Amino acid sequence: MSAQQKALFLTKKHGDWEVGTTEVPTPGPGQLLVKVEATALNPLEVGIQVRGILVEDYPAILGVDAAGTVEALGEGVADFAVGDRVLIEGSFINGKGTFQQYTLAEAVVSAKIPNNITFDQAASVPLGLATAALALFDQGSAGLPPPWEESGKGRFAGKPFVLFGGATSVGQYAIQLAKLSGFSPIIATASPSNAPYLHTLGATHVLDRALAPDALLSQITQLTSGVPVEIVFLTVQLPSLELPVSVLAPGGTLATVWPVIDDAKRAAAPGKKVAGVYGSANTKATRETGHSLYRSIPRLLASGELKPNRVENLADGLKGIAAGLKKMEKGEVSGVKLVVRPQETL
Known part of the structure; x- marks a missing residue:
């Protein structure tokens, strides 16, 4: 695995999207390093770019929904192994955005993907x-x-x-x-x-x-x-x-x-x-409910009690995100989740 990876940056407040390179991070205690096979787009990213909300440090790597494979384990992680297929809750702070080829995830808001669910489908799950x-x-x-x-x-x-x-x-x-x-x-x-x-x-x-x-x-x-x-x-x-x-x-x-x-x-x-609600399962206020939910996700998906969103794949890997977010801004997306595959970025 290279020490460098491709990532999509929001260059500045109200700025443009640009693909660049950044270091592959190292997982800390309780964290997973995940090779991102699929990441989903959300209205959240539209709001951050168009309205300039929530993010102050730029350039920024956004994205909060992802699925992929575990590449490395941080200290103390016992419930996952290298090679596991996982869906994860990302974050647009602390290097955990999902609009990149590798990202860090907290193990407590990660879940193994059952065999009946694809990476694309799994990426639709976390934030929604x-x-x-x-x-x-x-x-x-x-x-x-x-x-x-x-x-x-x-x-x-x-x-x-x-x-x-x-x-x-x-x-x-x-x-x-x-x-x-x-x-x-x-x-x-x-x-x-x-x-x-x-x-x-x-x-x-x-x-x-x-x-x-x-x-x-x-x-x-x-x-x-x-x-x-x-x-x-x-x-x-x-x-x-x-x-x-x-x-x-x-x-x-x-x-x-x-x-x-x-x-x-x-x-x-x-x-x-x-x-109201803040849609992260890993804040101090939501941790008890959020962690309980994540422990149940593999069972619910495997049984069919929980079905992921229908997905629409966008071409060109990370480069396809900007056009997808523009479609969402214009109200041209209904009933499906837009998904890209970062590893397909040229």
């Missing part, structure tokens, strides 16, 4: 799954009992679950987690073209996201048959919170993908809880 799981089941967010543990599996049988944004990566994982939790009906909004696939994941009803708010509320009310809706999950930006808040019963929880819930959002939901 963690965001859905933490928003719904972490005590710092909605705080429901996690369904990957026996105490939470099937716990909410007969209770409705309403999701705005079912075809997003997060939404697809949320549908499956709701199914594991026993929720029924599972009602999601999405484009009609994505409805058949969302049904295969567990959605019992898919409503056209383009319907007027009054029409959506009427259909949701009819489908829930008067049973109080205690949890609503919002994974997309709506003009206001009026519709999801109207769906909720008094005392219910609106789970969101927002990392910060400000006073205005709380004021929009009187008598109801609005919960």
Whole structure:
């Protein structure tokens, strides 16, 4: 293995993407060195480039979703071996971005990939799954009992679950987690073209996201048959919170993908809880839920209880990322995860 590798750099705040070279890192205690076979694109990277959020040190290597093979182990790592196929939660700080050919991963937020899952599919899992799981089941967010543990599996049988944004990566994982939790009906909004696939994941009803708010509320009310809706999950930006808040019963929880819930959002939901989430499974606040989730991922994927996102491969390795992110910025991607293979970078 060479001491140098290719990586994609965001050159400066609001800057361009450029492929360059950097050193292959050495794993520290509790870490894995992973040869990145596939890395997925997220709206997060669009936001960092376009809006200039979250990152201050440039040039920066971004990317938080990856799958590959373990090349080396740091001190104290006992549950993995060189050659293992793994999916990992990356980070755009401390050299752990996934838009490079080799990256470091914390072993506690890495999971072995079962034989029925490809690298491309596995790369779609980390951020989308963690965001859905933490928003719904972490005590710092909605705080429901996690369904990957026996105490939470099937716990909410007969209770409705309403999701705005079912075809997003997060939404697809949320549908499956709701199914594991026993929720029924599972009602999601999405484009009609994505409805058949969302049904295969567990959605019992898919409503056209383009319907007027009054029409959506009427259909949701009819489908829930008067049973109080205690949890609503919002994974997309709506003009206001009026519709999801109207769906909720008094005392219910609106789970969101927002990392910060400000006073205005709380004021929009009187008598109801609005919960945010930071989609990393390895922060001090999320560690207990996140590590429990990662221990369960191989079993859930192998059994088919958890299905990865559908993926669309982009050509040219790391060089293909810039065009893929531009497609996402323009709203030209729906229902699939864009994936590149860094080892194909010329």
